[in-house]
Amino acid sequence: MDTRWQVAKDDADWLRQALAYVRAAEARALAGRGAFHIVLAGGGTPRKVYERLAQEAHDWAHWHIWFGDERCLPVDDPERNSRMAFEALLSKVPIPAQNIHVIPAELGAAVAAERYAQELAGVHAFDLVLLGLGEDGHTASLFPGHDWGEAIDAPPVLAVLDAPKPPPERVSLSARRLNCACVVLCLVTGAGKREAVAAWRGGVALPVAAIRPACGVDVLLDPAAAVA
Ligand code: 6PG
Secondary structure (H helix, E strand, O other), rough: OOOEEEEOOHHHHHHHHHHHHHHHHHHHHHHOOOOEEEEEEEEOOHHHHHHHHOOOOHHHHHHHEEEEEEEOOOOOOOOOOHHHHHHHOOOOOOOHEEEEEEOOHHHHHHHHHHHHHHHHHHOOOEEEEEEEEOOOOOOEEEEEOOOOOOOOOOOEEEEOOOOOOOOOOEEOOOOHHHHEEOOOOEEEOOHHHHHHHHHHHOOOOHHHHOOOOOEEEEEEEOOOOOOO
Protein backbone atom coordinates (compact mmCIF):
# COMPACT_ATOMS: atom_id res chain seq x y z
CA MET A 1 0.00 0.00 0.00
CA ASP A 2 1.52 3.30 -1.08
CA THR A 3 1.20 6.70 0.53
CA ARG A 4 1.92 9.30 -2.12
CA TRP A 5 2.89 12.75 -0.81
CA GLN A 6 2.21 15.80 -2.94
CA VAL A 7 3.27 19.29 -1.81
CA ALA A 8 1.46 22.11 -3.61
CA LYS A 9 3.38 25.19 -4.68
CA ASP A 10 0.89 27.54 -2.98
CA ASP A 11 -2.77 27.78 -1.96
CA ALA A 12 -3.99 28.18 -5.54
CA ASP A 13 -2.04 25.13 -6.67
CA TRP A 14 -3.32 23.13 -3.69
CA LEU A 15 -6.92 23.93 -4.62
CA ARG A 16 -6.29 23.27 -8.30
CA GLN A 17 -4.80 19.85 -7.54
CA ALA A 18 -7.63 18.94 -5.16
CA LEU A 19 -10.27 19.80 -7.75
CA ALA A 20 -8.43 17.90 -10.48
CA TYR A 21 -8.31 14.87 -8.20
CA VAL A 22 -12.08 14.96 -7.61
CA ARG A 23 -12.76 15.46 -11.31
CA ALA A 24 -10.60 12.47 -12.26
CA ALA A 25 -12.20 10.22 -9.67
CA GLU A 26 -15.65 11.31 -10.86
CA ALA A 27 -14.80 10.57 -14.49
CA ARG A 28 -13.46 7.11 -13.65
CA ALA A 29 -16.53 6.29 -11.56
CA LEU A 30 -19.06 7.50 -14.11
CA ALA A 31 -17.28 5.65 -16.91
CA GLY A 32 -17.12 2.54 -14.77
CA ARG A 33 -20.54 2.37 -13.16
CA GLY A 34 -22.48 5.48 -14.04
CA ALA A 35 -22.46 6.80 -10.49
CA PHE A 36 -19.99 8.63 -8.24
CA HIS A 37 -20.00 7.73 -4.55
CA ILE A 38 -17.90 10.26 -2.66
CA VAL A 39 -17.20 10.45 1.06
CA LEU A 40 -16.89 14.05 2.27
CA ALA A 41 -14.37 15.01 4.94
CA GLY A 42 -15.43 17.21 7.82
CA GLY A 43 -13.60 19.98 9.63
CA GLY A 44 -12.58 23.20 7.96
CA THR A 45 -9.88 22.22 5.46
CA PRO A 46 -12.10 20.90 2.66
CA ARG A 47 -14.57 23.83 2.73
CA LYS A 48 -12.78 25.78 -0.01
CA VAL A 49 -12.70 22.67 -2.20
CA TYR A 50 -16.46 22.21 -1.78
CA GLU A 51 -17.13 25.88 -2.47
CA ARG A 52 -15.16 25.75 -5.71
CA LEU A 53 -16.78 22.46 -6.76
CA ALA A 54 -20.15 24.22 -6.43
CA GLN A 55 -19.04 26.67 -9.10
CA GLU A 56 -18.13 23.92 -11.59
CA ALA A 57 -20.20 21.81 -13.96
CA HIS A 58 -20.40 18.20 -12.85
CA ASP A 59 -22.77 15.30 -13.50
CA TRP A 60 -24.51 16.07 -10.21
CA ALA A 61 -27.49 13.81 -10.91
CA HIS A 62 -25.15 10.83 -10.54
CA TRP A 63 -23.31 11.97 -7.41
CA HIS A 64 -23.95 10.11 -4.16
CA ILE A 65 -22.77 11.91 -1.02
CA TRP A 66 -21.56 10.08 2.09
CA PHE A 67 -19.88 11.49 5.20
CA GLY A 68 -16.71 10.14 6.82
CA ASP A 69 -17.91 11.24 10.22
CA GLU A 70 -20.37 13.49 12.02
CA ARG A 71 -20.55 15.23 15.33
CA CYS A 72 -23.49 14.37 17.60
CA LEU A 73 -25.07 17.80 17.52
CA PRO A 74 -28.45 19.12 16.37
CA VAL A 75 -28.90 19.01 12.59
CA ASP A 76 -28.58 22.77 12.17
CA ASP A 77 -25.69 23.23 14.59
CA PRO A 78 -22.96 25.36 12.97
CA GLU A 79 -20.40 22.78 14.08
CA ARG A 80 -22.03 19.91 12.17
CA ASN A 81 -19.94 18.59 9.26
CA SER A 82 -23.14 18.17 7.25
CA ARG A 83 -24.02 21.84 7.78
CA MET A 84 -20.64 22.92 6.38
CA ALA A 85 -21.12 20.64 3.38
CA PHE A 86 -24.60 22.00 2.69
CA GLU A 87 -23.48 25.62 3.04
CA ALA A 88 -20.43 25.15 0.82
CA LEU A 89 -21.75 22.70 -1.79
CA LEU A 90 -24.89 20.62 -1.30
CA SER A 91 -27.37 23.50 -1.16
CA LYS A 92 -25.90 24.96 -4.37
CA VAL A 93 -25.91 22.00 -6.76
CA PRO A 94 -28.71 19.68 -8.02
CA ILE A 95 -27.67 16.43 -6.37
CA PRO A 96 -30.89 14.44 -5.85
CA ALA A 97 -31.88 14.65 -2.17
CA GLN A 98 -32.12 10.86 -1.95
CA ASN A 99 -28.46 10.66 -2.96
CA ILE A 100 -27.28 12.74 0.00
CA HIS A 101 -26.70 10.41 2.93
CA VAL A 102 -26.32 12.50 6.09
CA ILE A 103 -25.29 10.66 9.27
CA PRO A 104 -28.27 11.10 11.68
CA ALA A 105 -25.88 11.96 14.53
CA GLU A 106 -28.52 14.06 16.28
CA LEU A 107 -30.03 10.71 17.32
CA GLY A 108 -26.98 9.89 19.43
CA ALA A 109 -23.87 7.94 18.46
CA ALA A 110 -25.12 4.38 18.99
CA VAL A 111 -28.43 4.76 17.12
CA ALA A 112 -26.86 6.84 14.34
CA ALA A 113 -24.05 4.33 13.82
CA GLU A 114 -26.57 1.52 13.50
CA ARG A 115 -28.79 3.47 11.08
CA TYR A 116 -25.83 4.55 8.90
CA ALA A 117 -24.49 1.00 8.75
CA GLN A 118 -27.89 -0.09 7.43
CA GLU A 119 -27.85 2.71 4.84
CA LEU A 120 -24.38 1.62 3.73
CA ALA A 121 -25.34 -2.04 3.40
CA GLY A 122 -24.89 -3.16 -0.17
CA VAL A 123 -22.98 -0.04 -1.18
CA HIS A 124 -19.84 -1.02 -3.09
CA ALA A 125 -16.41 0.50 -2.55
CA PHE A 126 -16.52 4.28 -2.41
CA ASP A 127 -15.23 5.89 -5.59
CA LEU A 128 -13.47 8.64 -3.66
CA VAL A 129 -12.86 9.14 0.06
CA LEU A 130 -11.82 12.61 1.18
CA LEU A 131 -10.13 12.78 4.58
CA GLY A 132 -8.77 15.48 6.83
CA LEU A 133 -5.92 15.17 9.33
CA GLY A 134 -6.05 16.29 12.93
CA GLU A 135 -3.02 17.67 14.80
CA ASP A 136 -2.93 14.44 16.84
CA GLY A 137 -3.02 12.30 13.70
CA HIS A 138 -6.74 11.55 13.82
CA THR A 139 -8.83 11.30 10.70
CA ALA A 140 -12.60 11.26 10.42
CA SER A 141 -13.46 10.59 14.08
CA LEU A 142 -10.82 7.91 14.54
CA PHE A 143 -8.67 9.16 17.43
CA PRO A 144 -5.43 7.95 19.06
CA GLY A 145 -6.11 5.56 21.95
CA HIS A 146 -9.54 4.62 20.58
CA ASP A 147 -10.84 1.74 18.48
CA TRP A 148 -10.30 2.61 14.81
CA GLY A 149 -12.21 -0.37 13.49
CA GLU A 150 -9.32 -1.88 11.50
CA ALA A 151 -10.16 -5.56 12.07
CA ILE A 152 -11.60 -7.57 9.17
CA ASP A 153 -14.79 -8.00 11.17
CA ALA A 154 -14.95 -4.40 12.39
CA PRO A 155 -18.33 -2.71 11.92
CA PRO A 156 -18.59 -0.21 9.02
CA VAL A 157 -19.65 2.60 11.34
CA LEU A 158 -18.41 3.34 14.88
CA ALA A 159 -20.06 5.18 17.77
CA VAL A 160 -17.40 7.40 19.38
CA LEU A 161 -18.23 8.48 22.93
CA ASP A 162 -15.19 10.25 24.34
CA ALA A 163 -13.50 11.99 21.44
CA PRO A 164 -10.70 14.37 22.52
CA LYS A 165 -11.82 16.86 19.84
CA PRO A 166 -15.19 18.36 20.85
CA PRO A 167 -17.87 17.28 20.74
CA PRO A 168 -17.01 14.08 22.58
CA GLU A 169 -19.85 12.12 20.98
CA ARG A 170 -19.41 11.38 17.29
CA VAL A 171 -20.10 8.84 14.57
CA SER A 172 -17.34 7.69 12.23
CA LEU A 173 -16.82 5.32 9.36
CA SER A 174 -14.39 2.69 10.56
CA ALA A 175 -10.90 2.32 9.11
CA ARG A 176 -12.06 -0.94 7.54
CA ARG A 177 -14.96 0.77 5.72
CA LEU A 178 -12.85 3.78 4.71
CA ASN A 179 -10.35 1.32 3.23
CA CYS A 180 -13.11 -0.02 0.97
CA ALA A 181 -12.38 2.70 -1.56
CA CYS A 182 -11.09 3.09 -5.11
CA VAL A 183 -9.29 6.33 -4.31
CA VAL A 184 -8.42 8.08 -1.04
CA LEU A 185 -7.25 11.69 -0.85
CA CYS A 186 -6.17 13.26 2.45
CA LEU A 187 -6.33 17.08 2.38
CA VAL A 188 -3.87 18.76 4.75
CA THR A 189 -3.08 22.46 5.16
CA GLY A 190 -1.45 24.65 7.76
CA ALA A 191 1.67 24.59 9.91
CA GLY A 192 -0.39 23.13 12.76
CA LYS A 193 -0.45 19.80 10.93
CA ARG A 194 3.31 19.64 10.35
CA GLU A 195 4.02 17.47 13.39
CA ALA A 196 1.28 15.01 12.51
CA VAL A 197 2.59 14.83 8.94
CA ALA A 198 6.13 14.20 10.22
CA ALA A 199 4.91 11.47 12.58
CA TRP A 200 2.84 9.88 9.80
CA ARG A 201 5.82 9.94 7.40
CA GLY A 202 7.98 8.58 10.21
CA GLY A 203 5.80 5.51 10.52
CA VAL A 204 4.05 6.34 13.80
CA ALA A 205 0.91 4.22 14.22
CA LEU A 206 -1.57 7.07 13.92
CA PRO A 207 -5.26 6.63 13.13
CA VAL A 208 -4.70 8.20 9.69
CA ALA A 209 -2.01 5.60 9.02
CA ALA A 210 -4.64 2.89 9.52
CA ILE A 211 -6.26 4.06 6.28
CA ARG A 212 -4.43 1.64 3.97
CA PRO A 213 -6.64 0.84 0.97
CA ALA A 214 -5.22 -1.35 -1.79
CA CYS A 215 -5.24 1.72 -4.05
CA GLY A 216 -2.96 3.58 -1.65
CA VAL A 217 -3.51 7.03 -0.18
CA ASP A 218 -2.71 10.37 -1.81
CA VAL A 219 -1.86 13.17 0.59
CA LEU A 220 -2.12 16.72 -0.70
CA LEU A 221 -0.16 19.16 1.47
CA ASP A 222 0.12 22.91 1.24
CA PRO A 223 3.64 24.28 1.79
CA ALA A 224 2.90 25.15 5.43
CA ALA A 225 1.95 21.58 6.34
CA ALA A 226 4.85 19.99 4.50
CA VAL A 227 7.66 18.72 6.66
CA ALA A 228 10.69 20.94 6.24
C1 6PG B 1 -14.13 16.48 12.41
C2 6PG B 1 -13.38 16.03 11.19
C3 6PG B 1 -11.94 15.81 11.53
C4 6PG B 1 -11.19 16.84 10.73
C5 6PG B 1 -9.80 17.04 11.28
C6 6PG B 1 -9.14 18.24 10.59
O1 6PG B 1 -15.31 16.18 12.53
O2 6PG B 1 -13.52 17.18 13.21
O3 6PG B 1 -13.94 14.99 10.57
O4 6PG B 1 -11.44 14.54 11.24
O5 6PG B 1 -11.10 16.40 9.37
O6 6PG B 1 -9.91 17.29 12.66
O7 6PG B 1 -9.94 19.37 10.88
P1 6PG B 1 -9.59 20.77 10.17
O8 6PG B 1 -9.74 20.55 8.69
O9 6PG B 1 -10.63 21.73 10.69
O10 6PG B 1 -8.17 21.12 10.56
